[in-house]
Amino acid sequence: MADKQIxxxxxxxxxGENGKPAYVAIDGxxxxxxxxxxxxxxxxxxxxxxxxxxxxxxxSPNKHSVLAKLTEVGKLK
Numbered sequence: 001m002a003d004k005q006i007x008x009x010x011x012x013x014x015x016g017e018n019g020k021p022a023y024v025a026i027d028g029x030x031x032x033x034x035x036x037x038x039x040x041x042x043x044x045x046x047x048x049x050x051x052x053x054x055x056x057x058x059x060s061p062n063k064h065s066v067l068a069k070l071t072e073v074g075k076l077k
Contacts, residue, residue: 004073004075006023006074006075006077007077011050014049015050016040016049020042022049022050023073024050025076026054026057027064028075029067030075030076031071033049036069
């Protein structure tokens with residue numbers, strides 16, 4: 001896992017729009033969802049990239065099981 005520290009303010013820049021990478025934070029870990037097809041344009045089932053989605057994932061059908069497939073890019077500071 002990357003040792004990079006990312007603040008919530010910095011995370012907002014990674015929203016997947018206009019060619020930017022799409023990152024989401026879950027439980028203190030920042031994941032890259034840029035190349036995950038359901039996250040096209042930084043949006044997925046009403047959620048948007050560039051945010052802490054720790055609470056949202058608890059309500060998702062797959063919960064935390066999907067995280068193993070994602071690349072970790074850092075930690076939320």
